[in-house]
Amino acid sequence: MKQTTREILILTCEHASNKLPAAFKNAVPAEVLKTHRAYDIGAIQVFRKLVKFAKPEFYSEGKFSRLFVDLNRTITNKSAFSDYLRDNAKAKAQATAYWTEYRTAIEKFVESALQSSSQSLPKRTARSTSSVVHLGIHSFTPELNGKVRKTDIGILYDPNRPQERAYANVIKAEIKRLYPAMKVRFNYPYKGTTDGLTTTLRKKFGQRYVGIEIEINQKFFL
Secondary structure, X not given: OEEEEEEEEEEEEOOOOOOOOHHHOOOOOHHHHOOOOOOOOOHHHHHHHHHHHHOOOEEEEOOOOOOOOOOOOOOXXXXXXXXXXXXXXXXXXXHHHHHHHHHHHHHHHHHHHHHHHOEEOHHHOEEEEEEEEEEEEEEEOOEEOOEEOOOOEEEEOXXXXXXXXXXXXXXHHHHHHHOOOOOEXXXXXXXXXXXXXXXXXXXXXXXXXXXXXXXXXXXXXX
């Protein structure tokens, strides 16, 4: 029996916004909210263009600053909450509810997509399965702690997962084809296996989930 695989694309942008809920709008200095500490500068512009171009079956963007809660960290990670709101019980409760809502929507879609795809085609001549390909769009500050980041685009993935390695190679090749001068590196400026949304989804959904994070240097937006 021949097996075919359908690829379902989802796009997310966890650090899209530097806004705070109205109840906590004065908790973080305005000048801090304008910096990379509050959000991924430029990421939302790229994300929305990709949504329009690629027409993913699911997409999601964060509506509040990571200084409220970091959607790309597990809620038990100490860095999920910033120093500005970590000791505010009311803020943490609301942030946790928001984090849970955001994560649950993504997990429910992935679960539903993988479950509904395993079906037999007419006359049982083939079996169709699906994999979910997730692109998380992020950006990084050109310089951190006095150290200049020497790349233009980073592609983060788990090197131990063959599908992710294959997708990362395809993405890099396409970027280089379109922009030959662009400096592209794998798992830089961060590792693709550290705590994050993709690592959580890998553990939950296994090999039929492919998680790639795209990190774009903010020098292109500043």
